Amino acid sequence: MSSRTELSAHDDQPAPTVTVLGLGPMGRALAAAFLAAGVRTTIWNRTPGREGALVEQGAIAAGSAEEAVAASALTVVCVVDYNASDAILRREPVVAALKGRTVANLSADIPERARETAEWAARHGIGYLDGAIMTPTTTIGTPAGVFLYSGPEHLHRAHRPVLDTLDGSHTHLGEDIGRAAAYDIALLDIFWTSMAGYAHALAVAKAEGVSARELAPFAQGISAILPALIEQSAEEIDNGSYPGDGNPITSSASSMAHIIHASEAHGIDAGVLRAAEGLARRAIGLGHSTDGFLRITEVLGRR
Structure with a gap:
């Protein structure tokens, strides 16, 4: 479901608040979207100097990470990885300030790190949600944004009104804290292997005198085939069947051999x-x- 929820304070209710830790491109986009929706937003970044434009929009720049997290019931973290988020969250003053509050970690990392961080948070009385942002900074605050979350459903439900102000679609994937990271890894696997394939195709085309502009419309046609294949194969793969009717894996191997030789x-x-x-x-x-070619899904796990 995609909807933009603007929150405002009423006479008998405090203004909604959020803290954003990390002011890289995505962190700045998140903070700007919260501000645009009327959420009282406190910001902090390890390296000073990125607050200016957000402060002009109404953000409150905290002097320290512990001051920042103490300002809100929900802290959204968006840094490069969990090494970076650990360096911020696991300092003693921050741990003390977070007790009884909730962290939604939107930094990218692997499921194992998400589960380990959730265990750490539980030991310190900190609510913890893991999450992933599946779309670029330009989509934040628009219906095109895609956000995934995993962890305690009651925490997600409690903070959903604030998270929804980021607009786009917000999906809670279940109680297993590593599930959002698992989706993130799998989906980025599709993206980066596809981009690697496209880069290789461009190199081969260029060597044969075909420009990227000439190839582009046909490349888009090839990519348009994939959605139907993904949908069609999903149930087959879950059932353990990999039908090769019309395009057996022997044909796939032959086709790839031609590309390799060229x-x-x-x-x-x-x-x-x-x-x-x-x-x-x-x-x-x-x-x-x-x-069919997707039989290699099973082969990949063999040793």
Whole structure:
């Protein structure tokens, strides 16, 4: 569900508040969206000097991290990774100030780190939600933003009115605190392997005298095939079937071999495709020659 909720204080209710720790591009976008929705926003960054524009918009710049977290029931953290968030949150004055409050950590990292941080928070009486932002800074504060959360449902429900002011879609994925990070890793895997494939395609095309502009409309056509394939294959994969009707994995391996040969003829590194072809050949060797390419999902886990 996507809706922008603007909060305002009433005579019998205090103004909604939030603290944002981390003022990189995404942190600044989050703080700006909260401010635009009328949320009293306290900000802090390890490196001073990024507060100016936000303060002009009404943000309150805290002098320390402990002062910042003490200003709000909800603290949103958005830094480069959990090493960075740990360096902020686990200092004794901050830990003491956070007791009885909630942290929503929107920094990127792996599920194991999310679970470990949740255990740390529980030991110190701190509410903890893990989250992931799946869209770029330009979408924050618009219906195009996508936010994922995991952790205690009652905490998500309690802070949803403030989080919703960021606009976009907000999905609570369940009580397992590592679930948002798991989605984040899987979805970014799709993105970066796709971008690596596109970069390789551009290199091959350029070597053959085809410009990026000439290739672009056809590249978009190829990418448009993927949504239907993803939807169609989801139930099959969950059921453990990988039908290769019309396009068996043997055909996939042959196609990849052609790309590898064309690439290496121009001196272009084909390591990524060689790895993918190797997985396909391994699946064929295991007796899955009539299955589809996604059979390698099972092969990837074999040792």
